Each structure stands twice: as structure tokens, then as C-alpha cells.
Amino acid sequence: MRILLAEDDELLGSGIKAGLTQQGFHVDWVRDGVAAERELLAGDHQAVVLDLGLPRQDGMDSLRAARARRIATPVLVLTARDAVAARIEGLDAGADDYLIKPVDLHELAARLRALVRRAHGQTQTRLEAGPVTLDPAAHQVWLDGATVELSGREYDLLQVFMLNAGRVLSREQIEQHLYKWGTEVASNTVEVHIYNLRRKLRGELIETVRGVGYVLRRDAGPAA
Amino acid sequence: MSPSGAALPRSTLSLQARLLATVLGLVGLVWLSVVVATWYDTGHELDELLDAHLAQAASLLVMQRLDELEGDNFPPPPTLHKYQTRVAIQVWHEGRLVVRSTNAPEAPLGFGEAPGLRTSVIDGEAWRVLTTPGREPDVLIHVGELESARHDILLASLRSIAWPMLLALPLLALGIWWAVRGAMRPLRQLGQAVALRRPQALQPLSAHAVPPEVAPLVRALNGLFERMADLLESERRFTADAAHELRTPIAAIRMQAQVAQGATREPERTQALAATLLGCDRAARLIEQLLQLARLEGEVARGGGAVDPAGTVSADLTATALGLMADLELKAQVRGQSLALLAPGPVHVPMPGALLQVLLRNLTDNALRYSPDGARVQLSMEGPAPGQVAALVVEDGGPGLPPEAVARLGERFFRVLGTGQTGSGLGWSIVQRVARLYGLSVSADRSPALRGLRVTVIWIDTPRADIDVGQSAGLH
Numbered sequence: 201m202r203i204l205l206a207e208d209d210e211l212l213g214s215g216i217k218a219g220l221t222q223q224g225f226h227v228d229w230v231r232d233g234v235a236a237e238r239e240l241l242a243g244d245h246q247a248v249v250l251d252l253g254l255p256r257q258d259g260m261d262s263l264r265a266a267r268a269r270r271i272a273t274p275v276l277v278l279t280a281r282d283a284v285a286a287r288i289e290g291l292d293a294g295a296d297d298y299l300i301k302p303v304d305l306h307e308l309a310a311r312l313r314a315l316v317r318r319a320h321g322q323t324q325t326r327l328e329a330g331p332v333t334l335d336p337a338a339h340q341v342w343l344d345g346a347t348v349e350l351s352g353r354e355y356d357l358l359q360v361f362m363l364n365a366g367r368v369l370s371r372e373q374i375e376q377h378l379y380k381w382g383t384e385v386a387s388n389t390v391e392v393h394i395y396n397l398r399r400k401l402r403g404e405l406i407e408t409v410r411g412v413g414y415v416l417r418r419d420a421g422p423a424a
Numbered sequence: 425m426s427p428s429g430a431a432l433p434r435s436t437l438s439l440q441a442r443l444l445a446t447v448l449g450l451v452g453l454v455w456l457s458v459v460v461a462t463w464y465d466t467g468h469e470l471d472e473l474l475d476a477h478l479a480q481a482a483s484l485l486v487m488q489r490l491d492e493l494e495g496d497n498f499p500p501p502p503t504l505h506k507y508q509t510r511v512a513i514q515v516w517h518e519g520r521l522v523v524r525s526t527n528a529p530e531a532p533l534g535f536g537e538a539p540g541l542r543t544s545v546i547d548g549e550a551w552r553v554l555t556t557p558g559r560e561p562d563v564l565i566h567v568g569e570l571e572s573a574r575h576d577i578l579l580a581s582l583r584s585i586a587w588p589m590l591l592a593l594p595l596l597a598l599g600i601w602w603a604v605r606g607a608m609r610p611l612r613q614l615g616q617a618v619a620l621r622r623p624q625a626l627q628p629l630s631a632h633a634v635p636p637e638v639a640p641l642v643r644a645l646n647g648l649f650e651r652m653a654d655l656l657e658s659e660r661r662f663t664a665d666a667a668h669e670l671r672t673p674i675a676a677i678r679m680q681a682q683v684a685q686g687a688t689r690e691p692e693r694t695q696a697l698a699a700t701l702l703g704c705d706r707a708a709r710l711i712e713q714l715l716q717l718a719r720l721e722g723e724v725a726r727g728g729g730a731v732d733p734a735g736t737v738s739a740d741l742t743a744t745a746l747g748l749m750a751d752l753e754l755k756a757q758v759r760g761q762s763l764a765l766l767a768p769g770p771v772h773v774p775m776p777g778a779l780l781q782v783l784l785r786n787l788t789d790n791a792l793r794y795s796p797d798g799a800r801v802q803l804s805m806e807g808p809a810p811g812q813v814a815a816l817v818v819e820d821g822g823p824g825l826p827p828e829a830v831a832r833l834g835e836r837f838f839r840v841l842g843t844g845q846t847g848s849g850l851g852w853s854i855v856q857r858v859a860r861l862y863g864l865s866v867s868a869d870r871s872p873a874l875r876g877l878r879v880t881v882i883w884i885d886t887p888r889a890d891i892d893v894g895q896s897a898g899l900h
Contacts, residue, residue: 215679
């Protein structure tokens with residue numbers, strides 16, 4: 201999952217980035233409010249961790265600007281402002297969650313997973329599509345109840361498909377979801393990962409929509 | 425002291441009770457003097473009037489011949505008035521009582537034969553007696569009246585004044601009580617309005633419809649509320665800012681520690697642990713600065729007491745700076761920075777060494793922190809000159825500050841953004857606080873030599889810091 205982190209404190213920012221990376225997220229880090237707004241508007245991320253006291257522009261203003269432009273990306277505000285009034289203001293400005301520093305790494309990761317899940321209309325913690333089950337918290341995948349070993353990229357790709365089950369995704373969209381900035385993506389990388397997924401799971405699970413992209417059917421065939 | 429006398433000290437009596445007692449006491453006193461004056465005045469007038477009546481009665485007797493009075497020729501005088509019975513008549517002839525009214529005593533009403541008015545006591549009763557010779561020279565006439573009768577008339581005439589007065593007194597008390605109560609209502613309402621307030625409610629009281637006597641109190645209260653609101657607001661902001669500033673390094677420490685915990689590769693773990701330590705140092709410095717600031721504020725709250733007139737407190741600027749530089753040299757070397765000291769020799773300033781060190785450390789630390797790698801930081805000091813005891817200049821080769829940022833320096837937790845440094849902005853607050861305590865002049869501008877920030881601190885030469893230190897310590 202690609203996460204945008206907006207935090208101006210070098211030490212805390214590098215800590216959150218390293219910690220969330222350990223937890224299986226891909227983190228892009230910006231250090232000021234203007235950059236945060238720009239990235240929010242670009243909409244390349246599944247969730248945002250937003251500090252409020254940012255240079256150049258307050259995080260709250262970045263959030264408001266994004267919501268005014270109908271950007272629905274889930275935003276978790278992570279701040280030292282603990283006053284109830286500040287929390288209310290943050291939530292009313294469009295934040296989906298509000299955490300006070302200091303925060304536990306595992307809690308932050310769990311809340312981000314929950315935000316992404318809810319943003320995709322999922323109420324179950326485990327994602328299911330036909331015979332396939334994916335547990336974001338445990339980072340595990342099952343096919344007909346049997347554990348499937350996936351590489352990190354394959355897992356990320358499957359999660360993107362399952363979160364967007366029934367929706368056709370272009371190769372560019374998939375790349376945006378998967379890769380951090382500055383990552384060189386070979387032209388056929390996504391195809392290779394999809395090939396591997398089909399091989400490890402089931403061939404008909406991910407369909408190719410010619411000329412458009414790929415889609416994972418919500419009811420991806422009966423269990424064989 | 426009697427128990428009743430020790431009841432209440434004067435000041436604890438309610439205004440209402442005090443006013444009531446004073447007014448009633450005064451009215452009572454006035455009435456009493458009116459009654460006394462009337463008593464004497466009326467008594468005197470009455471005496472004259474009744475004496476004249478005695479004289480009239482006597483003159484009628486004087487006109488009679490003795491034989492007309494004597495024996496059966498003189499019937500008992502008819503009673504024509506209720507007070508008349510108290511008027512007694514005696515006619516003496518050659519020492520013998522020849523005529524007497526029924527109410528007259530046997531004993532002579534008057535002593536001797538001297539004519540005139542006098543008071544005599546017969547059988548324990550006081551009489552007012554007019555003595556006059558009769559028509560014949562050997563006849564003596566006494567016309568007397570009981571003093572008690574006159575007393576009764578006087579009392580009766582006074583009663584008509586006293587009754588309304590006595591009746592009016594409670595009515596007056598009631599009226600005063602009611603009027604005072606009404607007059608006190610604005611005060612009572614004010615008291616209630618203040619009593620019902622929550623401690624945080626510091627909006628001003630309404631000064632409308634308040635009597636002019638109460639208006640100063642309302643204004644004073646509003647002034648107090650305003651100052652308290654300011655104080656609360658600055659405390660609230662400080663707490664919020666301090667919380668913010670403390671939370672961020674602690675959040676960083678926690679996050680980095682968890683990263684180290686979950687690291688699978690050795691370099692990652694090492695890096696996270698180093699970052700954790702860095703966070704600890706930052707938090708420690710922040711806490712140290714907060715403590716310094718709190719101590720300084722405590723100092724201010726105790727009334728400063730900083731400038732001691734005897735001049736016994738003194739520290740050497742040069743020596744303190746040398747000690748500090750030994751401390752900071754290592755830190756400067758890490759970033760390739762150099763520290764220089766220009767001093768003419770010992771420079772003594774009238775403040776405790778510990779506080780001087782706080783001042784110097786914060787200024788030098790800021791200069792090093794906001795200067796680029798390899799920059800030069802220079803401390804120069806001067807001894808006494810006209811108008812100054814000593815002066816200290818700290819210059820750096822950093823980017824300097826735009827004028828609007830200079831104006832905001834010293835706001836707690838204000839820090840110039842985009843410096844890539846992790847200061848809290850507390851250093852300047854501390855410098856300013858020390859400056860205010862000791863009446864120092866602190867100013868900041870661009871250094872002509874090093875092109876960075878130049879901070880000038882001057883220990884002003886005044887006999888006593890009665891100057892407005894808030895002004896002189898302000899940055900311009």
C-alpha cells in the first residue's frame with residue numbers, strides 16, 4: 201500500500217517511514233504543507249499520515265484544500281495538538297482519524313489498514329474474493345483455506361486487486377498503487393507479477409481486459 | 425472586655441447595619457436634644473406664665489380689705505379649673521392665719537415677710553410661692569402653687585411632641601433599611617454575577633446600569649479579568665506549545681525505538697538506535713531549556729531581586745565565555761565550525777555567574793546551530809564605556825534573519841522555518857527573560873563582518889534599574 205507521509209520533523213519522519221516500511225507499506229515522505237497538498241491532489245496514495253504544524257502551509261489547510269477538490273483519500277492526522285477543539289477541527293476539516301503524538305508504530309499501521317479497508321467499502325478485516333482470502337494485518341493469503349506464499353510485490357499487487365475487486369485497473373494505475381517515487385519500473389514488471397499471481401493462485405482469477413487493463417472478479421469463480 | 429462588646433469588629437458589620445445604626449443614632453440624638461431644649465424652653469415659658477397667674481390671683485387678694493376676707497365673709501373659692509385646686513391661698517394677719525384655701529397647708533407657705541417669688545418646701549412638697557403685703561400693712565398674703573402641678577403641665581405638653589417622635593423612629597428605621605437595601609442592590613447583583621462565574625469565564629462585566637459609585641469597582645474587576653485572561657491565555661499557549669515541542673521528540677524516540685525493535689538487518693537497527701539517541705539528546709536539551717525558563721519565570725515572580733544595589737553579585741564575562749567555549753568547541757568541530765573570542769581581559773558584569781552562563785550558552789548555541797557547516801562564530805566583549813557597564817556581541821556566518829523574523833524572535837517556540845535545524849525557539853525566550861531580569865538591552869541585526877546574525881547585549885550603566893526594563897529589553 202502506498203502511503204503519503206507529511207511530517208517536517210526529520211527524526212520523527214524518518215522513524216515513521218522506516219517503521220511503516222517494516223510493516224509492509226510503501227511510504228512517500230513530504231516535509232511541508234504545500235507539497236502535502238500537491239500530493240493529496242495527485243491522488244496516488246491509498247492513505248495519508250498528516251502532521252498539522254507543517255512549514256509553508258498548515259496541514260489542516262492542505263487537508264481542507266484536498267477535500268474541497270473532492271479528494272477522498274483517507275487521511276490520518278498525526279499531531280501534537282491534543283486539545284479537544286483541535287481534534288474536532290481536524291475531523292471536521294475532513295480527517296478520517298486523529299492520533300496524538302507519540303504513537304505506537306503497530307497502532308498507526310493498524311489504523312492505516314482500517315482506513316484503507318473502510319475507504320474501499322470493506323467491513324471485514326480480511327479481504328475475500330471467491331476462493332482467495334487476504335489478511336492485511338497478518339500479511340497472509342489463503343487459497344481455499346490453504347496458505348499461499350507470495351513475494352512482497354505479489355502480495356501488494358493482489359491486495360490492490362482485492363481492494364478494487366470488480367474494477368478494471370490500468371497498468372499505470374497499478375504502478376501508481378505499487379511503486380514509490382523514484383522506483384524504476386520496467387515496462388513488463390506488472391505483467392510478470394500478474395503472471396506469477398495467476399500461477400500461484402488460479403488462472404481465471406485475474407482477467408485481462410484487452411486494451412484497458414486487468415480486473416479481479418468479486419466472485420472469482422467457484423472453488424474447484 | 426464584656427462578651428457583648430467583643431461581638432464584632434467594626435469592619436465586619438454590614439454596610440447596611442452600619443448605615444442603619446449611624447442614621448438612627450443621629451436621629452435619636454437630634455430628637456433627644458430637641459426634647460431637652462423644648463423641656464427647658466417650655467418650662468421657662470410655663471413658669472413665667474404661671475407666675476403671672478399667681479401674681480394676678482395675689483393682686484385680687486391685695487385689693488380686698490382684711491375684714492372682707494376674714495371669717496364667714498369669705499366663702500371657699502369655687503373650683504373653676506382642674507389645675508385650680510393646686511393653687512393655695514394663705515392670708516396672715518399679725519402672725520395669725522386668718523384665711524386659707526382648703527388645699528393650703530397650715531404651715532406658712534412663705535418664710536419671712538419679704539415680698540417676691542420663691543420656692544419653698546412644705547411637708548416634702550415643693551411650692552412656688554408669691555408673697556406680698558395685703559392692703560393693710562400688717563396683712564401678709566401667700567399665693568402658692570404645687571411645683572408638681574407645673575411639672576404635669578410641662579410633661580403633658582412635651583408628650584404631644586415625644587409620641588410622634590417615638591412612633592416615627594421604627595418607621596424611619598424601616599424606611600432606611602428599605603432604602604439602603606435598594607441602594608445596595610447593584611452591589612449585591614455584582615456579587616452574584618461574580619460568584620456565579622466559572623473560573624474560566626473572564627469576559628468583562630457589563631458597566632451599563634451601574635451606579636457611578638460602583639462603576640470604579642466594575643472597571644477594576646474588568647481590568648483584573650482582562651489581565652487574568654491574558655495570563656491564562658499565555659499559560660495555555662505555553663502549555664500547548666510545550667506539549668507540542670515535547671511530544672514530537674518523544675514520538676520520534678518511540679518510533680525509532682520500535683523501528684530498531686522490528687529491524688531485521690543490522691544497518692537498519694544501528695541507524696534507528698542512533699536516531700533514538702539523537703531524539704533523546706534533543707528532548708533533554710528541550711527539557712533543560714524549559715526548566716531554565718521556568719526557573720527564570722520563578723525569579724520574575726519573586727520580584728526579580730536581580731539587580732543588587734550593593735553590587736556584590738558579579739561575574740567575569742571573559743572567564744565564563746572561555747569555560748563555555750571549551751564546552752562547545754567539540755560540537756563546533758563536528759560541523760567544521762570555528763569559535764572565536766575577542767576580549768580585552770576580565771570584563772565584570774553585575775549578575776550571577778550561573779545566569780550569565782545561561783545567557784552566553786543560549787546565544788552561542790543558537791549562533792552555532794543556525795550557521796552552516798564551516799562557519800565562524802565570534803564572541804566579542806567590551807568593558808565599561810559611557811552608558812554601559814559591559815557589552816557582548818555574538819556574530820555568526822549564518823544566513824541571518826529577515827527583519828520580520830527578528831521581530832518575532834523570543835516568542836516562545838517561534839523558530840525560523842526552513843533552517844533544517846531542530847531548535848525549539850526557546851533559546852531566545854531565555855535570553856530575553858534574563859535580559860528583562862537584569863535590565864539588559866538586547867538587539868539583533870545583520871553582522872557586517874560575518875554577514876550572519878549579530879546579537880548585541882549591553883549591560884546598561886544605571887544607578888538602579890528603575891527604568892522600564894520591558895522596554896529596554898525589547899528587540900528593535
